[in-house]
Amino acid sequence: MQQLKELMSRDVKVISPDMTIGEAAKTMRDGDFGMMPVGENDRMIGTISDRDIATSRFAPSPKARMPARRFAT
Helix, strand or coil: CCCHHHHCCCCCCCECCCCEHHHHHHHHHHHCCCEEEEEECCEEEEEEEHHHHHCCCCCCCHHHHCEHHHCCC
């Protein structure tokens, strides 16, 4: 059985709160991430999940350019 430390990474990928939802979705897709932290000034200010994006009525529209901070929970 693997230990958690064997699965974890110190090179954490973080989404900027100013990144658009479209950019966040692409980053998550490219990295095969279901959830990512949203960070600013070396602090985590929230998270965003693929479900947050998928269930958002803004995802397929021009509003996909909205900053991630609007969706971080």
